[in-house]
Each structure stands twice: as C-alpha cells, then as structure tokens.
Amino acid sequence: MDTFDQQHVWHAYAKTPNPVENHKVLSADGVYLNLENNQRVIDGMSSWWSAIHGYNHPVLNAAITTQLGKMSHVMFGGLTHDPAITLAKTLVELTPDNLTKVFFTDSGSVAVEAALKMALQYWHNKGQTDKQKFIAVRGGYHGDTFGAMSVCDPDHGMHHLFSGVLPKHFFVKSPSMVAMDEALDDLKAILKRHANTIAAMILEPVVQGAGGMRIYNPQYLTKAKALCKTHNVLFILDEIATGFGRTGELFALEYVDVEPDILCLGKALTGGYMTLAATLTTNEISSVVGVLMHGPTFMANPLACSVANASIDLLLNSPWQDNIADIEAILNRELSPLRAEDNVADVRILGAIGVVELTQEIDVEKVQKLLIDQGVWLRPYGKLLYTMPPFTISKQELLSVTNAIKAVIKEGC
Ligand SMILES: *Cc1c(COP(=O)(O)O)cnc(C)c1O
Numbered sequence: 001m002d003t004f005d006q007q008h009v010w011h012a013y014a015k016t017p018n019p020v021e022n023h024k025v026l027s028a029d030g031v032y033l034n035l036e037n038n039q040r041v042i043d044g045m046s047s048w049w050s051a052i053h054g055y056n057h058p059v060l061n062a063a064i065t066t067q068l069g070k071m072s073h074v075m076f077g078g079l080t081h082d083p084a085i086t087l088a089k090t091l092v093e094l095t096p097d098n099l100t101k102v103f104f105t106d107s108g109s110v111a112v113e114a115a116l117k118m119a120l121q122y123w124h125n126k127g128q129t130d131k132q133k134f135i136a137v138r139g140g141y142h143g144d145t146f147g148a149m150s151v152c153d154p155d156h157g158m159h160h161l162f163s164g165v166l167p168k169h170f171f172v173k174s175p176s177m178v179a180m181d182e183a184l185d186d187l188k189a190i191l192k193r194h195a196n197t198i199a200a201m202i203l204e205p206v207v208q209g210a211g212g213m214r215i216y217n218p219q220y221l222t223k224a225k226a227l228c229k230t231h232n233v234l235f236i237l238d239e240i241a242t243g244f245g246r247t248g249e250l251f252a253l254e255y256v257d258v259e260p261d262i263l264c265l266g267k268a269l270t271g272g273y274m275t276l277a278a279t280l281t282t283n284e285i286s287s288v289v290g291v292l293m294h295g296p297t298f299m300a301n302p303l304a305c306s307v308a309n310a311s312i313d314l315l316l317n318s319p320w321q322d323n324i325a326d327i328e329a330i331l332n333r334e335l336s337p338l339r340a341e342d343n344v345a346d347v348r349i350l351g352a353i354g355v356v357e358l359t360q361e362i363d364v365e366k367v368q369k370l371l372i373d374q375g376v377w378l379r380p381y382g383k384l385l386y387t388m389p390p391f392t393i394s395k396q397e398l399l400s401v402t403n404a405i406k407a408v409i410k411e412g413c
Contacts, residue, residue, distance in 0.1 A: 028055035044387035051272030063310030076299040083305035099280040104300035108240040108266030109143025111277035119200035135201040141210035176214035200234035205252040209241035218255035240266035248351035271311030274304035334402035355386040376404040
C-alpha cells in the first residue's frame with residue numbers, strides 16, 4: 001500500500017484517507033494485472049467493461065505509437081483528422097441504419113450529457129419548449145455528471161445526496177424487476193399523462209449495469225420504442241457498457257434490431273486504452289438541432305480515435321461471437337449451480353457477463369483479499385459479486401475466476 005495514495009488521493013466512490021487498501025498495479029499484460037509484491041491476478045472486470053482484448057496488446061500499442069509519431073492531440077473546432085473520420089465512418093456503418101451523425105466526447109457521462117442536450121435542443125427548435133423532462137428506468141446508471149446523475153436510479157444512485165439540485169425526471173418500473181407488461185403499463189401511463197413535457201426516454205438496452213447488474217427481456221425495447229414514438233418522445237439507448245460484443249451481440253439493441261433516435265457508446269470503444277465516447281443520431285434530429293452546444297477540449301482525441309479504430313478491427317476480425325458463446329457456456333455451467341447456496345439470492349448470466357447476487361452486503365476488503373490470494377481481481381459492490389472478463393480470456397483462466405467466486409460463496413462472505 002502506498003501511504004501518499006492512501007492519505008491524499010481520492011479513488012472511485014471512496015474516502016480520503018482511504019480505510020480500504022488500493023492495490024498498486026506495476027504493469028499489465030494479456031488478462032493479467034501485475035501487482036506489487038509479485039502478485040499476478042486475472043482481471044475479471046476488464047477495467048470496468050473496457051479492456052475487451054486484455055492489456056498491452058501489440059496491435060493496440062502499435063496503433064497508439066504510430067499516431068503518437070504524427071500528433072497526440074489537436075482541437076476539434078475548425079480542424080479535423082483521419083483517425084476521427086475513420087472512426088465516425090465505422091460507427092455509422094456498424095450501428096443501425098438511421099444513425100448517421102457522430103458527436104465525439106471524452107467520457108461516457110459526457111456522451112450522455114450530449115445525448116440529453118440533443119433531445120432538448122431538438123424539441124426547443126421545433127417550438128415544443130415544454131418538452132424538458134426525461135423518462136428513465138429504475139435501476140439504471142448513466143454516469144456521474146449532473147445531467148447523467150439526474151437519470152440514474154433515483155433511490156440507490158447518487159440522487160438522494162443531490163436531490164435539491166438535480167432536475168426532477170420521470171422514473172418508470174424496470175422490466176428487470178417487474179413483469180414486462182407491468183413495466184410497459186407504467187411507461188404507458190407516464191407517457192399518456194406527461195408526454196407533452198417529455199423530451200426523451202433514456203435506458204440501457206438488455207443489461208442494466210452499474211445500477212444493479214440486471215438483465216431484462218429485449219422485447220421491452222421494441223415496445224417501449226413504439227410507445228415513445230406514438231407519444232412524440234425520443235428514444236435514447238445508452239450502450240456504453242453493453243456495446244462492442246459484451247452481451248453476445250455487437251450491440252445489445254441487435255437482440256431486437258431496435259433503432260434508437262440517439263445512441264451513446266463508450267467504455268470498450270477504445271479497447272480500454274483511452275477515454276473516448278460517442279453519441280450518434282439521425283439526419284432528422286441533427287438537422288433540427290443545428291449547432292449542438294457542446295465542444296470538449298479533448299473532443300475526438302486522435303490517440304483515442306486511432307486505438308478505437310484498431311480495437312474495432314481487432315474485434316471484428318476475431319471469432320468474438322464464438323469466444324463470447326464459450327465464455328457464456330462456462331459461466332452458466334460453473335455459476336448457475338450457486339443458486340442452490342443459502343447465501344446466494346440470484347445468478348444472472350448473459351454473454352460475457354456473470355453476476356452472483358448474495359443475500360447480504362459483501363465485505364469488500366475481506367472478499368478482495370480472498371480473491372487476490374487465488375490470483376483473481378474482481379470488484380464486488382453491494383450484494384453483487386460479478387465478472388465481465390476480457391473476451392480473450394482462456395478457458396483455464398476463466399475457470400480460475402469462477403472457482404474464486406465459488407470459494408468466496410462457500411466461505412460465506
Ligand atoms: C460507465 C457508464 C457510463 C459513464 O461512463 P464514464 O466513462 O464512466 O463517464 C454511462 N452509462 C453507462 C451505461 C455506463 O456503464
């Protein structure tokens with residue numbers, strides 16, 4: 001443990017001084033993090049969904065190094081560059097046909113802010129100035145900036161701390177927590193009463209990630225989109241966690257081929273190398289919006305765009321569907337039986353995502369020690385012990401992860 005770090009540096013959702021140990025990483029390669037004291041652990045978290053190809057990948061390293069020799073950054077006002085143009089072309093090609101315009105940002109939260117702004121500016125310019133609210137789904141997570149926070153789960157997110165400042169939006173029942181018809185009825189009721197004040201609905205397709213790691217029936221997306229369309233409410237999908245293969249489809253929206261009006265991408269976009277996100281929308285929305293009032297300093301950073309281009313090529317030229325199907329099969333075989341354990345409330349698996357929900361809050365420090373002793377890095381939170389490994393993980397390595405999870409459950413943590 002580094003004392004300066006412990007005393008002076010704020011980590012994610014943590015205190016300073018930090019009562020819980022942060023482990024120092026000296027380097028990383030393949031699916032491994034090399035910690036100090038010669039501990040080598042398999043990263044079962046892909047650094048929060050992003051490192052889908054693992055670490056220190058020669059192809060991704062080369063993409064950044066080559067770009068570094070040309071330029072690391074230029075402003076994206078009045079200037080442009082090939083890495084961004086190529087990436088925009090690829091994203092337009094890979095996402096649904098109606099999405100043709102790309103706005104680059106430097107993080108997922110900011111991509112969500114840009115999406116919300118697009119929706120607000122759209123209705124403003126259409127003369128529908130009352131449409132300033134959003135509908136979000138309970139149990140959702142969309143980021144930590146103020147606009148994004150305002151559409152995160154209102155009870156378990158950060159809402160309650162900032163409730164005096166955050167704008168009030170509408171929250172509907174989640175199809176991951178109630179029957180799909182009940183969730184749709186709830187949405188219908190809100191739309192019927194309030195659609196004239198609502199700009200857009202925002203939700204994570206198929207998997208609600210950081211808000212609780214819950215999975216729902218993709219048919220909900222088709223029906224929710226149709227309801228929004230009928231009531232003149234835009235439909236925003238946040239694929240920041242689910243995009244680039246994680247659920248077994250390239251984008252989770254492909255489970256039902258739903259076409260969102262606005263789409264947010266991030267996290268695995270650069271293979272976990274750099275911070276970059278994108279918000280896509282349609283010809284119609286972009287032409288009504290006109291000038292979008294947003295322009296981050298590090299917008300479309302060339303290093304980030306270059307490594308994103310390389311990461312997407314690497315993914316599409318790999319047998320990613322087979323790899324993820326293999327991961328899903330192992331997660332199913334190894335983790336599903338844990339449902340029978342007394343301290344396990346639920347097991348949820350989709351694609352390269354495996355979630356074990358316990359009946360009690362997890363003692364993070366204790367569990368993390370146990371996991372590291374078994375050569376595995378996971379970051380449990382609340383009652384959730386879960387993995388979303390790099391797609392390049394071997395069967396043997398994945399078994400190390402699932403065995404470590406089983407050991408924690410057996411230990412009764
Ligand atoms: C992580 C995440 C965000 C926020 O992205 P940051 O890059 O952390 O700002 C937004 N939406 C979803 C669904 C996410 O998983």
